[in-house]
Each structure stands twice: as C-alpha cells, then as structure tokens.
Amino acid sequence: MQTEKVIDHIVNWLKNYAINANINGFVVGISGGIDSAVTSALCARTGLRTLCVEMPIHQPPAHVTRGKEHIAKLKKQFANVSDVNTDLTETFEVFKAALPEISASPELQLSLANTRARLRMSTLYYFAGIHKYLVAGTGNKVEDFGVGFYTKYGDGGVDLSPIADLMKSEVYALAKVLGVPESIQVAKPTDGLWQDDRSDEDQIGASYDELEWAMKEDKKGSTASDFDGRKKTVFEIYKRYNNANKHKMEAIPVCEIPMNLKE
Known part of the structure; x- marks a missing residue:
C-alpha cells in the first residue's frame, strides 16, 4: 500500500x-x-x-x-x-x-x-x-x-x-x-x-489478522470445508458474525406496497 x-x-x-x-x-x-x-x-x-x-x-x-x-x-x-x-x-x-x-x-x-x-x-x-x-x-x-x-x-x-x-x-x-x-x-x-x-x-474469538484472511477468502468464494484446523475455525467464526450482522451492513428493509393496493 x-x-x-x-x-x-x-x-x-x-x-x-x-x-x-x-x-x-x-x-x-x-x-x-x-x-x-x-x-x-x-x-x-x-x-x-x-x-x-x-x-x-x-x-x-x-x-x-x-x-x-x-x-x-x-x-x-x-x-x-x-x-x-x-x-x-x-x-x-x-x-x-x-x-x-x-x-x-x-x-x-x-x-x-x-x-x-x-x-x-x-x-x-x-x-x-x-x-x-x-x-x-x-x-x-x-x-x-x-x-x-x-x-x-x-x-x-x-x-x-x-x-x-x-x-x-x-x-x-x-x-x-x-x-x-x-x-x-x-x-x-x-x-x-x-x-x-x-x-x-x-x-470475537479471532484476531484481526485472522479475520482479514477470512474476509478475503470469503470474497473468493471459499467455504469452511476448504480448510481444516485453526483456519476452518476462524473462517466459521467470520461467517457466523457476517451472517448474524447483515442487518447492520445492509440497508434497512422497507416493506414496499404493491401499486394495485395503493389505487
């Protein structure tokens, strides 16, 4: 960098x-x-x-x-x-x-x-x-x-x-x-x-260096089954937090009303 x-x-x-x-x-x-x-x-x-x-x-x-x-x-x-x-x-x-x-x-x-x-x-x-x-x-x-x-x-x-x-x-x-x-x-x-x-x-149960590695692997499309030992554990920790906290990282869901119901 x-x-x-x-x-x-x-x-x-x-x-x-x-x-x-x-x-x-x-x-x-x-x-x-x-x-x-x-x-x-x-x-x-x-x-x-x-x-x-x-x-x-x-x-x-x-x-x-x-x-x-x-x-x-x-x-x-x-x-x-x-x-x-x-x-x-x-x-x-x-x-x-x-x-x-x-x-x-x-x-x-x-x-x-x-x-x-x-x-x-x-x-x-x-x-x-x-x-x-x-x-x-x-x-x-x-x-x-x-x-x-x-x-x-x-x-x-x-x-x-x-x-x-x-x-x-x-x-x-x-x-x-x-x-x-x-x-x-x-x-x-x-x-x-x-x-x-x-x-x-x-x-969290993992260091930031480990989480950075897991984030990059996730972007590549890797899954937990691609790893074993500590790497598998870290990847699973990363995915657990990533999935559980989607509500923070994505836009607030809006209930869109069909136009025919508004007429």
Whole structure:
C-alpha cells in the first residue's frame, strides 16, 4: 500500500466533502484506540476544525490515558484541533436506574454495552449540531463490512467513514506514518464498552489478522470445508458474525406496497 498517498487521498476526500457540504469541520470520539486515533489525525490534517471528544463511561484508566496522550499530541501539531471531555458515567447510571429491574444475563450486559455506544453517538451529534460539524466514523473495513463488530446506531451512527475501506492492518500502517502514539499502536484493540479490559479478540474469538484472511477468502468464494484446523475455525467464526450482522451492513428493509393496493 502507498501509505502516504492513501493518507493524502483520505485527507483531500474529507476536506472536499466538508467544503461541498458547507460544513465547518469534524467531530471524532476518542477512545484511546487505533481507529479513533487515525481518524482524528486524518481530520486534523484537513486544516478544518477538528473536535476530539472523550466520553468515558466507567473507562479503564489506561484507555483514558492513551486518549489524552493522543489528543495532546494532536493539539501540539495542529492549531485547528480542540477537545472536550464529557464524562457520561453518571448519565449511564441514571439511565440504568430508570429501567425496569431485570435479572442479570449475557443479553442484559450486551444491551447495556450497546447503550454506552448510543449515548456516545448522541453526544457526538450534540456537538456536531452546535458547531456545524460532521461526525467522522472510526470503523475499519473488517468491522464495518466483515464481521459487523459495532453498535447499530451507536458507533455505526456517523456522517462519513474515512477509514472504512481500510483493513485493520492498513489502519496500523497509517498510524505509523501519522505519528500516532506508540502506546496506542501496541495496545490490544478493544471496543471499550465493558467495565473491564477485554479485547476485541477475546469477544470475537479471532484476531484481526485472522479475520482479514477470512474476509478475503470469503470474497473468493471459499467455504469452511476448504480448510481444516485453526483456519476452518476462524473462517466459521467470520461467517457466523457476517451472517448474524447483515442487518447492520445492509440497508434497512422497507416493506414496499404493491401499486394495485395503493389505487
């Protein structure tokens, strides 16, 4: 990959899109992870106003520290970058308290994890609205179009997606050139939606390198029967997520009414 040219291409795409839409800049949620770091660095390079928003909800201290380190470095490099910290922990707890009491279950925990992402989406659009900014998505190609590893109407609720055509390995390649802090580059990828430090690999059961391989094999038309051992396991994991999360990756189904019923 021609990394520097890819960076220039994305930066120009972001800038032209914002100018043509008569928008002042971008807002990016900063998690302390590689995807949000790369996305915010790309937005900063447009020269347009870029607002980095921290939105901790019972966040592990390491995530917060990495996010602050990245923001501080961006602000030192780019005068167009600003930041705001909006701690949503109390908001999340108030929301939970307003809900009917339900017995603890994996489904409850997943629903609450997704609620965190949706609270953050609402916060980003609040800032986007008052500043006339666009919400820049931080999803990569494997997450957005492979396994659907994001929250519908949470981190999936964005105005534009600058890195969604990049595999995770390609995002890391951009991070090196963009000067993303080493602490972020070496950290295990995590969605940060749980009150622990579980990684994406812990949740999915496969690494991003493995998922990239499976995504490419799926595009070739391969099936699980073409592999054995770990490769077969990874391919089956990929297909399970891909099939289960089609509702995130495809357009919302619309019930079309036959014309004769409208007459």
